[in-house]
Amino acid sequence: xxxxxxxxxxxxxxxxxxxxxxxxxxxxxxxxxxxxxxxxxxxxxxxxxxxxxxxxxxxxxxxxxxxxxxxxxxxxxxxxxxxxxxxxxxxxxxxxxxxxxxxxxxxxxxxxxxxxxxxxxxxxxxxxxxxxxxxxxxxxxxxxxxxxxxxxxxxxxxxxxxxxxxxxxxxxxxxxxxxxxxxxxxxxxxxxxxxxxxxxxxxxxxxxxxxxxxx
Amino acid sequence: xxxxxxxxxxxxxxxxxxxxxxxxxxxxxxxxxxxxxxxxxxxxxxxxxxxxxxxxxxxxxxxxxxxxxxxxxxxxxxxxxxxxxxxxxxxxxxxxxxxxxxxxxxxxxxxxxxxxxxxxxxxxxxxxxxxxxxxxxxxxxxxxxxxxxxxxxxxxxxxxxxxxxxxxxxxxxxxxxxxxxxxxxxxxxxxxxxxxxxxxxxxxxxxxxxxxxxx
Numbered sequence: 001x002x003x004x005x006x007x008x009x010x011x012x013x014x015x016x017x018x019x020x021x022x023x024x025x026x027x028x029x030x031x032x033x034x035x036x037x038x039x040x041x042x043x044x045x046x047x048x049x050x051x052x053x054x055x056x057x058x059x060x061x062x063x064x065x066x067x068x069x070x071x072x073x074x075x076x077x078x079x080x081x082x083x084x085x086x087x088x089x090x091x092x093x094x095x096x097x098x099x100x101x102x103x104x105x106x107x108x109x110x111x112x113x114x115x116x117x118x119x120x121x122x123x124x125x126x127x128x129x130x131x132x133x134x135x136x137x138x139x140x141x142x143x144x145x146x147x148x149x150x151x152x153x154x155x156x157x158x159x160x161x162x163x164x165x166x167x168x169x170x171x172x173x174x175x176x177x178x179x180x181x182x183x184x185x186x187x188x189x190x191x192x193x194x195x196x197x198x199x200x201x202x203x204x205x206x207x208x209x210x211x212x213x214x215x
Numbered sequence: 216x217x218x219x220x221x222x223x224x225x226x227x228x229x230x231x232x233x234x235x236x237x238x239x240x241x242x243x244x245x246x247x248x249x250x251x252x253x254x255x256x257x258x259x260x261x262x263x264x265x266x267x268x269x270x271x272x273x274x275x276x277x278x279x280x281x282x283x284x285x286x287x288x289x290x291x292x293x294x295x296x297x298x299x300x301x302x303x304x305x306x307x308x309x310x311x312x313x314x315x316x317x318x319x320x321x322x323x324x325x326x327x328x329x330x331x332x333x334x335x336x337x338x339x340x341x342x343x344x345x346x347x348x349x350x351x352x353x354x355x356x357x358x359x360x361x362x363x364x365x366x367x368x369x370x371x372x373x374x375x376x377x378x379x380x381x382x383x384x385x386x387x388x389x390x391x392x393x394x395x396x397x398x399x400x401x402x403x404x405x406x407x408x409x410x411x412x413x414x415x416x417x418x419x420x421x422x423x424x425x426x427x428x429x430x
Contacts, residue, residue, distance in 0.1 A: 013408065014400035015230050175424060179404020185229035189394020193228065198420050200413030207420055209390060 002143045004136065006150045006157055007066030007170035009184060010035040010204075016181040017154050022078065027095065029181050035174050038204050039063065048101045058201040066170055071146030072139035073102050074132075076156035077110040080125070087114050094125065102151075105142040107135045109156060132159050154182035161188055166211045169193070173205040217355045218362040221372055222281030222385040224399060225250040225419075231396035232369050237293065242310060244396050250389050253419050254278065263316045273416040281385055286361025287354035288317050289347075291371035292325040295340070302329050309340065317366075320357040322350045324371060347374050369397035376403055381426045384408070388420040 011017050012035060019029030028036065039045050043054030044063040054060070077083075081092045094100055103122040114127040128135040139148040150160055160166050171184070185191075193209040200206070226232050227250060234244030243251065254260050258269030259278040269275070292298075296307045309315055318337040329342040343350040354363040365375055375381050386399070400406075408424035415421070 013230075013406075014398070014403070015228075173422075175408040175410055177400050177403045177406040177408075179402070183229070185392050187394070188229070188392045191228075191392040193390035193392075195390055195415060195418070195420055198413065198415030200410060200422075203410070205410055205413050205420070205422055207388075207415075 002071065002140045002145070003147045003167040004150065004160065004165055005066075005070070005147050005168045005170070006160070006166055007168070008039075008063060008172070009152070009157065009170065010039065010172045010174055011184050012174055012176050012178040012181075014177050014179065015183050015185050016178040017152070017157075017184045019178055019181040022182075027082075031176075031178055032181070034176050034178075038172075038174065038201075058199055058206070059204060062170070062172075062199060062206045066149070069146050070104070070149045071143030072104055073106040073149045073151050074135050074139050074156070074160075075106065075108055075151040076153050077108055079151060079153045079156070080108045080110075086112050090114070090117070093117050093119065099123075100125075105139070106151075107139050107142075109135055132156075132163060132165070136160075136165060154184060157184065158187060161191060161211065164212060168196075169209045169211055171207055171209070173207065175203065175205075217286065217358045217360070218382040219351065219365065219375065219380055220281075220285070220362050220383045220385070221365045221375070221381055222383070223254075223278060223387070224367070224372065224385065225254065225387045225389055226399050227389055227391050227393040227396075229392050229394065230398050230400050231393040232367070232372075232399045234393055234396040237397075242297070246391075246393055247396070249391050249393075253387075253389065253416070273414055273421070274419060277385070277387075277414060277421045281364070284361050285319070285364045286358030287319055288321040288364045288366050289350050289354050289371070289375075290321065290323055290366040291368050292323055294366060294368045294371070295323045295325075301327050305329070305332075308332055308334065314338075315340075320354070321366075322354050322357075324350055347371075347378060347380070351375075351380060369399060372399065373402060376406060376426065379427060383411075384424045384426055386422055386424070388422065390418065390420075 019032040022029040041055050042060040043056050044060045046054035083092050099120040100123040105124050107126050107128050110127050113129050117125040193211050196210050197208040234247040237244040256270050257275040258271050259275045261269035298307050314335040315338040320339050322341050322343050325342050328344050332340040408426050410422050411425050412423040
């Protein structure tokens with residue numbers, strides 16, 4: 001069975017993975033960018049947005065490790081875009097332009113059906129209306145021997161963690177305190193984990209967890 | 216000026232340093248012991264409670280590092296004991312028996328005055344009724360060239376962090392999710408930190424932070 005991985009989740013010291021008041025102009029919420037400045041500095045990120053330069057080293061390497069051997073991605077609707085309710089038309093095709101950085105089948109959780117959208121570079125967005133387990137089954141079928149990745153956002157990650165479906169979680173602890181926003185760990189009392197890798201860069205503490213190791 | 220250090224604070228993945236419902240029988244709150252099982256296993260702890268055995272290695276070493284070069288301790292009243300309101304008599308002298316593990320002047324924050332209590336082994340409990348800054352001044356005077364340590368609990372740690380008085384914070388991230396209890400980071404939005412040391416044992420991620428490095 002393909003593994004379900006959640007990787008590249010940046011969290012503040014107080015456990016927020018996004019600030020409050022997420023919207024089109026501020027998709028990460030107020031102060032959410034502070035969690036991701038170290039990402040934007042890397043060569044990994046610069047390549048993703050088609051630019052030169054960027055840092056190499058620990059931060060760059062661990063971000064890349066999250067993308068290795070992933071055959072399908074799942075995301076929540078709010079991560080796909082700011083549209084709420086019925087799709088008014090087919091104009092919104094994600095935040096990422098013509099060629100999204102996934103390059104494989106990508107399943108969007110929504111209550112509102114929509115036809116698949118094939119994009120440049122191998123990403124096709126599929127819209128799943130019958131729940132997280134159905135999305136996982138479809139993603140696993142699409143991934144074949146490779147892993148399935150949950151891209152976010154917080155609500156989607158928490159739903160899969162609460163359902164006991166996640167095998168591995170890679171978090172990046174950024175030393176700021178946000179005080180409000182979307183918490184990664186809310187409503188998950190009783191979850192257990194086992195740190196399998198801890199790597200510290202000068203500013204970020206990267207920790208890979210195996211989830212519910214005895215479950 | 217002696218540094219103010221907060222060390223040996225175990226927190227869950229979701230940022231709790233104690234469970235809910237703290238009381239005499241369960242001073243760490245419900246499930247709070249799960250945050251401290253790794254402590255109880257160490258030789259450091261066994262020595263403190265006058266027993267043989269215990270593990271050596273990373274966890275033991277980093278716990279010991281918290282105690283080095285500390286000349287005075289500050290704690291909240293709830294950490295000193297379960298008594299609330301006026302002291303009914305002088306019978307309560309802390310959780311730790313005749314010889315508490317501090318071995319230096321220890322300042323207890325309270326609204327209720329009480330005479331100092333000299334204990335065996337060098338610990339004297341002093342009761343401070345005029346606030347956290349006064350307690351810090353008295354502790355710094357007592358510590359001389361050494362550091363002052365905040366022992367806890369959560370409310371006391373948060374008060375000193377919010378006031379910008381803490382220089383160093385050593386946290387031990389334990390991979391469990393409590394879901395409720397006393398959060399370390401609540402009400403501290405805007406606080407910044409810099410990880411100066413990250414050490415991982417098989418079960419616990421130890422991170423030492425310099426607080427408000429640019430402040």
